Amino acid sequence: MVTRRRRYAGIAHFPEALSVGSDALGLTEEVKIGQHKVRLTLPVFDPDSEKLAGPPDERLLPDSVESAFSDAWGYQSGGDLYRVGAARSSILLVPASNMATSDELRRLGESFFRWFDIVFHWATAWSGELVRQVGPKHSSAFNVITDGANIVGSGVSLGGVYLVGVPLTRDQVVGAFRRASRGEHLPPEHRLLLDAQAARMDGDFRRAVIDSATAAEVAIASAISDHLRSKKLTDAFIENLIKRAGGIIGLVDLYVGLGHALGVSKNKLMPELSEVRNNAAHRGWIPTDDIAKTAHRHARTVVGSAKPLPAS
Known part of the structure; x- marks a missing residue:
């Protein structure tokens, strides 16, 4: 009997922020990470708080989750440059009695960092700036919301990478995501x-x-x-x-x-x-x-x- 997959809403944490222009904010893109199709939506700018916030979605995250990760989305660095540190995610996963120990979620997290490495190099090449290994390690690639609004993570960590650069356009973000989904590395x-x-x-x-x-x-x-x-x-x-x-x-x-x-x-x-x-x-x-x-x-x-x- 084939186990029916369930759609989980959550947050995808980038190893380090991507520098994007305002036209890329709120972008929704279907990507392929490992064997999974994942819908990612970039945050939007909240003029009231003057920082990035989770994007509107038909499957809203619980208020407790929005509050817990309010600083994860990123911030405006100045002018038309925004540092995006996370995206809203929507993923089909096989339900498990304990999603925190799900092998499928762990494998997805491992694949995510390989996927993001490709995104990162395309983004860096387009930005034309320097690259440096900095910052804290990240505890999880993905946090997903289970029944009862419990939060579980994929449990993979990676050192941060700092990208200094001119903002990426919406088309460049889409291009980086799609190339990473195809496994198309920077030449x-x-x-x-x-x-x-x-x-x-x-x-x-x-x-x-x-x-x-x-x-x-x-x-x-x-x-x-x-x-x-x-x-x-x-x-x-x-x-x-x-x-x-x-x-x-x-x-x-x-x-x-x-x-x-x-x-x-x-x-x-x-x-x-x-x-x-x-x-x-x-x-x-x-x-x-x-x-x-x-x-x-x-x-x-x-x-x-x-x-x-x-x-x-």
Whole structure:
């Protein structure tokens, strides 16, 4: 006999706040987290309290729950930037005698953090700002309301991640949620740019220039592959051609030879990106912050030209 699932209203706690614009407040989106379909609704701005509040819903949370989590929704950071820390959730779950120990709810919580990791990296790439591990651990990914208005949690914890950035648009929030639901990770060249940013912020300038140069190399190689596949050339031929290019500068020559532009000259890329990466990677040389900053700027230009992110 198949156990009938029941819809549980609750709250989904983001590992750390997402920075969004006012047009994203109140957004409702159906997402897939692990094997579960979950309806998430972002909070709205309450002008009376001047902070974010739980969104209106056809399945209202009990007043005691609204009160207990009144500070979880987030706040206005200034202007049109809001820090959203939680969303109202609606989930179909198999009822259990003790939902607090439900394996299904626990697995959902574990899947949620993997899902949010994808959301977070897309959001960070669009915001264009730095990333840092900070903040307290969170006791649960989800709190759901059982019979009698009891509150149970999924019991998973994760260190917080701080995102400083320009506000995400409604379309970008939707794009991040949908990509995470499909398991579509941020492309590696853009992830490497984020890694380089984080390394530079932490003072690891050697890692910053290595990741910056790798991001540029991956982006150019991928763009060359896309171009040549459109010409019906075989993957084996393309792979061999890229290997023979011999690194960033060889790939730049090949890419430009195919009729493309990168937005930064080879005369700058060679000494300020390629050579500093080689010295850092093969000689253990530690560059300065200014050198790492320049390398990252060039890499960002190359990646933006060769493999730009979609707008949302």
